[in-house]
Structures are given as structure tokens and as C-alpha cells.
Amino acid sequence: MAEVLLVDDDQNLCQLLREYLSGQGHAVRCAANGRAGLRELFERKPDLVVLDVTMPQVDGWETLKRLREVSDLPVIMLTARDDEADVLRGFSLGADDYVCKPFSFAQLGARVKAVLARGRGGPSQDELRAGDLVVNLAARRVRRSEELLNLTPTEFNLLVALMKRPGAVVSSEDLAREVWGPQYASEIGFVRRYIWHLRQKIEPDPEHPRYLHNERGFGYRFEVVES
Amino acid sequence: MAARDLTVQKTTPPERLGRLRDISFSLKLIQWLLPLVLFLTATVYELIEHGIKRTEPFALSLTAEIVFFGIGGPVAVVIIFGYLRALVASETAARQSLERLNRELEAKVAERTALLAERNAELARANQQLQQVDALKSEFVSLVSHELRAPLTALNGGLEVALQTADTLPAPARRILEAMVNESRRLTQLVQNILDVSRLEAGRLTLNLGPVAVAPILHRSVEVILGARRPVTWQMPAQIPPVWADEVYYEQIIRNLLRNADKYSSAGVPIEVNVQVLENEISVEVVDHGAGITPEVQAVMFERFQRGQTGENAPPGWGLGLYFARKLTEAQAGRLTVRSPAWPTPTAPGAAFAVSFPAAAEAPEETEDG
Numbered sequence: 001m002a003e004v005l006l007v008d009d010d011q012n013l014c015q016l017l018r019e020y021l022s023g024q025g026h027a028v029r030c031a032a033n034g035r036a037g038l039r040e041l042f043e044r045k046p047d048l049v050v051l052d053v054t055m056p057q058v059d060g061w062e063t064l065k066r067l068r069e070v071s072d073l074p075v076i077m078l079t080a081r082d083d084e085a086d087v088l089r090g091f092s093l094g095a096d097d098y099v100c101k102p103f104s105f106a107q108l109g110a111r112v113k114a115v116l117a118r119g120r121g122g123p124s125q126d127e128l129r130a131g132d133l134v135v136n137l138a139a140r141r142v143r144r145s146e147e148l149l150n151l152t153p154t155e156f157n158l159l160v161a162l163m164k165r166p167g168a169v170v171s172s173e174d175l176a177r178e179v180w181g182p183q184y185a186s187e188i189g190f191v192r193r194y195i196w197h198l199r200q201k202i203e204p205d206p207e208h209p210r211y212l213h214n215e216r217g218f219g220y221r222f223e224v225v226e227s
Numbered sequence: 228m229a230a231r232d233l234t235v236q237k238t239t240p241p242e243r244l245g246r247l248r249d250i251s252f253s254l255k256l257i258q259w260l261l262p263l264v265l266f267l268t269a270t271v272y273e274l275i276e277h278g279i280k281r282t283e284p285f286a287l288s289l290t291a292e293i294v295f296f297g298i299g300g301p302v303a304v305v306i307i308f309g310y311l312r313a314l315v316a317s318e319t320a321a322r323q324s325l326e327r328l329n330r331e332l333e334a335k336v337a338e339r340t341a342l343l344a345e346r347n348a349e350l351a352r353a354n355q356q357l358q359q360v361d362a363l364k365s366e367f368v369s370l371v372s373h374e375l376r377a378p379l380t381a382l383n384g385g386l387e388v389a390l391q392t393a394d395t396l397p398a399p400a401r402r403i404l405e406a407m408v409n410e411s412r413r414l415t416q417l418v419q420n421i422l423d424v425s426r427l428e429a430g431r432l433t434l435n436l437g438p439v440a441v442a443p444i445l446h447r448s449v450e451v452i453l454g455a456r457r458p459v460t461w462q463m464p465a466q467i468p469p470v471w472a473d474e475v476y477y478e479q480i481i482r483n484l485l486r487n488a489d490k491y492s493s494a495g496v497p498i499e500v501n502v503q504v505l506e507n508e509i510s511v512e513v514v515d516h517g518a519g520i521t522p523e524v525q526a527v528m529f530e531r532f533q534r535g536q537t538g539e540n541a542p543p544g545w546g547l548g549l550y551f552a553r554k555l556t557e558a559q560a561g562r563l564t565v566r567s568p569a570w571p572t573p574t575a576p577g578a579a580f581a582v583s584f585p586a587a588a589e590a591p592e593e594t595e596d597g
Binding site for chain 2: 184
């Protein structure tokens with residue numbers, strides 16, 4: 001049973017989340033502000049912290065900064081902001097994941113589970129890594145080094161379809177079937193265009209791809225090739 | 228707008244008026260001096276001439292010639308010069324009155340220009356105040372929507388927790404909770420839309436642009452919005468190149484048009500979805516067989532909080548859908564237009580909403596690289 005520390009000044013939300021996460025098999029403690037959260041952290045040594053950004057006194061950013069000075073506990077940030085700058089700020093301060101309000105409890109529950117699995121060093125089911133690329137499947141976010149890449153949902157699906165089979169050649173038909181559905185299996189023109197645009201977004205040098213490779217007449221292959 | 232300085236072309240410069248007065252004075256001098264000189268010259272000449280000759284009756288011819296040359300000539304000169312002086316005087320008077328009118332006009336123009344500048348400054352101030360109020364309003368809406376998201380999370384989450392054990396709840400309680408879930412979802416969507424609108428207006432909405440395959444989005448949207456409830460007539464070329472758009476917002480625009488067409492159509496009447504591939508853009512048209520849209524409504528329907536129908540029988544909505552759809556389309560270099568009547572049938576003229584987006588750039592031919 002994992003112990004989760006919930007730091008949020010919204011007492012109603014804390015109570016409901018405690019109810020929900022307890023139902024998922026976690027032991028949940030609540031703290032109403034950053035200072036109380038840090039105190040709990042040192043006393044109880046939880047397995048994971050869910051941290052709200054907007055709080056009186058010590059806010060979420062400051063709490064995260066102080067927490068990171070002494071611990072590398074997994075942290076999920078909880079906030080009503082979803083501007084890209086805020087997401088990046090969270091990651092640069094060492095947050096492991098980010099959930100924007102209003103979120104569904106099931107969504108947060110899945111993230112908690114995934115981050116805990118990663119923390120235990122177990123096989124992470126919600127993350128794909130290759131070279132500098134980090135794909136968070138639950139949050140549907142792609143990062144290259146510390147840069148957040150803006151992929152459309154379909155580009156994301158296409159990348160994941162290829163990344164899940166590293167080194168294997170996947171035919172355009174299979175990709176079209178997997179990404180758009182069986183009725184679009186013949187739309188291989190889509191795939192070519194999408195791959196080209198995807199390269200512009202993820203490849204450091206799209207002319208000399210490092211990740212997405214073309215197997216002429218067959219399809220595409222995902223593999224990290226150092227140039 | 229800056230006030231323009233208005234000037235009046237001066238028709239009579241002051242130096243010309245001075246010259247006219249000089250001429251008038253010279254003419255007056257000449258009018259009296261010249262006849263005097265002529266009279267004296269003529270009289271002296273005649274006296275000398277008649278004194279030397281002494282041949283003719285002295286008094287008669289002398290008097291006649293003095294009268295003729297010494298008086299007649301000078302009198303004619305006086306009359307001619309008097310006439311000339313009168314002409315110059317009337318010219319001077321005309322110019323003086325023109326000058327006066329000019330001065331008055333200039334004063335009036337200066338006065339009006341100052342007034343105009345003042346009004347402009349007032350307008351600029353009012354405009355600035357309006358902009359401030361508008362910015363405040365957007366900020367307020369954004370703040371409120373932000374603040375609403377925290378209680379909405381608790382509300383949605385609470386319902387989620389309560390419905391986890393739905394089987395153990397009495398049936399009426401479960402039904403109520405399920406209805407609350409639906410309403411809470413609607414509220415969440417509304418808050419999200421308002422936030423998106425305020426972000427879009429403030430130029431802070433981040434668009435995630437990329438290629439978007441049109442047909443899958445259309446099929447999925449039709450399935451979600453209309454399902455099997457309503458027949459759809461498709462007109463679509465076999466090959467549609469992807470558009471360049473934000474996939475999520477593109478789908479939102481398409482769904483909005485389908486939802487509207489559904490809302491304003493009678494049950495069971497089909498909706499048409501037509502796709503046209505034009506030179507560099509792809510146009511999707513959603514056509515209904517509803518009551519149509521009057522030109523007056525068409526003129527305002529893309530503005531905020533404008534509804535196609537109002538009153539008790541109006542379909543539900545906030546009047547934000549089309550406003551947001553057009554703003555979003557334009558932010559992505561697309562166009563959203565309406566055409567009504569769409570059909571020649573007077574009883575069901577219908578409306579056609581067309582959304583056009585630029586085609587995504589074509590990928591160059593690839594070479595084997597792996």
C-alpha cells in the first residue's frame with residue numbers, strides 16, 4: 001500500500017480525493033498548505049506527493065522547489081492552469097507529472113499508479129523513451145530533452161504506434177489502420193504526409209532523420225540512429 | 228484620429244491692398260493737377276499766340292480757344308480720372324470685404340479645428356476607457372472561469388466517487404446522480420469554452436497546428452453528434468488531402484456545425500455533409516433542411532451571445548458556439564460562412580455553413596534513408 005500525501009488548500013477536494021484514492025488502495029494524508037505539506041513530508045516520508053499550485057502562504061512552486069532540495073520523491077502537480085509555460089515550469093522544477101483542473105479522479109488515479117510504478121523502478125507502462133524523446137502516454141505529452149513538443153492527437157498516436165515497436169518495419173497500411181481505423185487502411189497517402197510533418201516536429205534535423213526512418217516500398221521504422 | 232489643420236487660401240495679400248490705395252491716391256493727384264497744368268498751359272499758349280498775331284478779333288477767338296482747350300480738355304481729364312478712381316475704389320472695397328470674409332472664415336476654421344481636436348481627444352479617451360473595460364472584462368471572465376475549475380473538479384470527483392458504488396444506491400438517488408454528472412459535464416464544457424474564448428480574444432490561445440485528415444474527423448463527429456438518430460447524405464471526393472489546422476479545435480468546429488444543423492432540423496430529416504477540394508483549401512459544408520436564417524439574423528449570428536431563436540421554444544444554447552467557431556477558424560487562417568436559403572423550397576429553405584481550411588503542405592517524394 002503506497003502512502004500518498006495530498007497538499008491542497010481546497011478541503012472539499014482533499015476529502016473527496018482521499019475517499020477516492022483510499023478506494024484505490026492508497027493510504028492518503030492531507031495537508032492544507034505548502035508549509036504543512038513540507039512538515040508532513042519530513043515526518044511521514046510518503047511514497048508520492050500530489051501538490052496543488054495555487055495555495056496561500058507557500059505556493060506549489062515554492063513547495064516543489066524546497067521539496068526537491070532534499071528529496072527526489074515523485075510529485076504530481078495539480079493546478080487550474082494549463083498554459084504551456086506553466087507545464088514547462090513544473091517540469092523544470094522537477095515535477096514528474098502534471099494534471100489540470102478540472103480533471104477526472106480516474107485520470108488522476110491512473111497517473112498516481114503510473115508514477116508510483118516508475119518510482120519503484122518497475123516497467124513503466126505510461127512512458128516510452130528513446131534517445132532524447134520521452135513520451136508520456138497518460139498525459140499524452142512528448143518531450144525532446146527539456147523541450148515540450150506540440151503534436152496533434154493523431155501525430156501523437158502515429159508516433160506511439162511506431163515507438164511501441166522499436167526497430168521493426170511497420171507498413172503504411174498497418175499504421176493507417178492503427179491510427180485512423182480499419183476503414184482507412186488504404187489511405188497510405190495520409191501516412192506519408194503525416195510522417196513528413198511529424199519529422200519536422202520531432203527530428204533535430206528532418207532532412208537526416210534520427211528517429212523516423214523510411215523503408216521504401218514497405219513502411220516506416222522507429223529507431224534511434226546516432227549520426 | 229488626429230485633427231487636420233484647415234487653412235484658407237488668402238486671395239488678397241495685404242501688400243496688394245496697400246498698392247491699390249497708393250494707386251488711388253496717385254489718380255486723385257493726377258485728376259486735379261493734370262487739368263490745372265493743361266488749363267494754365269492752354270491759357271498761356273492762347274494768350275501768347277493771340278498777342279503775337281493780333282490778326283483776328285482778339286476777344287472772341289481767344290475766349291473760344293481758351294474755353295475749348297483750357298477748360299474742355301481739363302474737364303474731360305477730370306471726368307476720365309474720376310471714373311478711373313471710382314473703379315479703383317470699388318476694386319479696393321471688394322478686396323477689403325473679401326479680406327474681411329477671409330479673416331472671419333479663418334477664425335471660424337480655427338475654432339472648428341480646435342473643437343474637432345477636442346472631440347477627437349474625447350473620443351480617444353472614451354475608446355481607451357472602453358478598451359480598458361473590455362480588457363478588465365476578459366480578465367474577469369478568465370479569472371472566474373479559472374476559479375470555477377477548482378470547485379468543478381471537486382463536484383465532478385464527488386459524483387465519480389459516489390457513482391463508484393452505484394449498485395448499492397437506491398434507484399432514484401442513482402438517477403439523480405447520473406443526471407448531475409451530465410449537467411456537471413455541460414457546465415465544465417461551458418467553463419472551458421468561456422476560458423478558450425477569453426484566451427482567444429486576448430491572443431493567448433495556443434494552437435497546436437498540424438496536418439488533419441478530414442474524412443476520419445467528419446465520420447467520427449457525425450457518429451458522436453448524430454449517431455443513428457438522423458440520416459446523413461454525404462458528398463465527398465475519394466481523396467481529400469489533410470488540412471492544416473489544430474485537430475482538436477477543427478473537430479470542435481465541425482461538431483458545432485453538426486450540432487447546430489441537428490438542433491434546427493425536424494426529427495428524421497437528413498443533413499447533408501459536402502466536402503470540396505479546391506485549389507489550396509478544403510471546404511466542408513453542413514447543410515440542413517430547417518427553417519432557414521433571415522438576413523437580419525445572418526448579419527449578427529457570428530457575434531457573442533446571439534441566438535438563432537429565442538424564447539421558450541428555442542433550442543438550448545448560450546450563443547457562444549458560432550462566435551467561437553468563427554474566431555477559431557479565422558485564427559487558423561480558415562473561413563466560416565453561411566448561406567441561407569440553401570434550398571429553393573420555401574417551406575424548408577435551410578442553411579448551409581461552410582468551413583474552409585488551407586491544405587497541409589504536400590510532403591516531398593522520399594528517398595530511402597534508413
